[in-house]
Amino acid sequence: MELNRKGQSLQLIFFKYLLSVAFGLAVSAGLALLLFTMAYRHNGIVPADATEQSILQNKTKIAETEPFDSSLIPENVGYAYFADDGHLISSNMSAVERKKAVAFLRGEVMSTPSSSFMEIKRPEGVVVTHYTLKPRYTDPWMEDHFPPVNYFFAVLMVSLCFISAMAITVIWARRLTKQLTPMIEASEEIAKQNLDIEIGTSTIKEFNGVLNALEKMKIALDQSLRENWSEEAKRKNQISSLAHDLKTPVAIIQGNAELLKETKLSDEQRGYVDFIAKNSSRISAYAHALVQVNQSSAIKELDLKRVHVPIVVEKIRALAREIAVAHGRPIDESTHTGDGFVSVDYKQLERGVQNLLMNAVQYAPEASAVELLITTRENFLEITVGDRGPGFSDEDLIRASEPFYRGDKSRHSSTHYGLGLYTAKTVADLHHGSLRLTNRSSGQGAMVTLMLPLENSL
The missing domain is CATH 3.30.565.10 (Histidine kinase-like ATPase, C-terminal domain)
Structure with a gap:
């Protein structure tokens, strides 16, 4: 009889799992963003445009202060001060960077986030600054020993997402394993032919289908085993009865053979009588052997x-x-x-x-x-x-x-x-x-x- 076992479908279970993973990834990404936002707010990280904003704040002073004051240029910013005739007045740039600065003034090089230029006009010339638009650590030691802020943020986000996905997967795997337990236990008991068991239930519809099938298998196997045991018992009883019934006619044959030996017989007749006695004894021994086999196979339990x-x-x-x-x-x-x-x-x-x-x-x-x-x-x-x-x-x-x-x-x-x-x-x-x-x-x-x-x- 099929029991009324209901539950959610595996399709719905996996959809919930995917939603859980997606939610976990979103939370992980949000946590990474929150950590970086807090680092920005507490001045642990300098924003990418901080250098550019500092240059813009001092742009007027850089353009008008006489004489030219290089201290107005922020740290980590390269500059080159050219006269109107192109002569280099002062610079902290390398030769390669100065060539790029000249190319920028000529319109041959464009600014990019990784290599940005800014032109500042002065009465007797022009100042070209070179900087990068990327966030950096406020602490110089961290700037020297930690990976770039962008890479660190990416690694942190990926790590949090991976940990979240793994944790959610483990939780769902344990839930599915718990739902598999009734099937495993039922299978093991049926394999042991222990059919006096109550098969459990699951919250998953497909698993319940398997449990229903196991229930049917248990009932069918129980009926089959009972029939086999009944037939086996009948067979053993028939063999025992046959072996027992053989004793009487064999005893009669043996007795008559012995009586015949007492009579006057020719050598040929005595040989026939001996043959009858010998083979009737064999029949008796075979019947005894059949009884022994029945006794051995009939032992199912011991008095241990x-x-x-x-x-x-x-x-x-x-x-x-x-x-x-x-x-x-x-x-x-x-x-x-x-x-x-x-x-x-x-x-x-x-x-x-x-x-x-x-x-x-x-x-x-x-x-x-x-x-x-x-x-x-x-x-x-x-x-x-x-x-x-x-x-x-x-x-x-x-x-x-x-x-x-x-x-x-x-x-x-x-x-x-x-x-x-x-x-x-x-x-x-x-x-x-x-x-x-x-x-x-x-x-x-x-x-x-x-x-x-x-x-x-x-």
């Missing part, structure tokens, strides 16, 4: 208990000794563990370790020892069982933990149905651990390690 590692080690060692004594095999034990804790289901753990030990007993040469090594390392309790048998082939190392895999003929018999390592791996997986298969470095014998995660001591 937090146990001190030494206690688990002692239980495993005791189990190993029982199996070794029952099969007349010596056992080599080696234990190097710490004082950590593990969460285990004793019943299932013993089942897994028992399968490893039985595999080792089955594949080890007669009278050879079975090795049991228990260690703690890298946050794992490692239970390793080894034998001196033929070891694993390359294919075995990849597939040996698959159900019913029998692999290399040197490592299976007619009574082996490829369930031991599968069962051990199932137990390891349920404990959030793993099963590792290796061969001895000497090349003689296999090593199987069941790894269980350690917990903190607290």
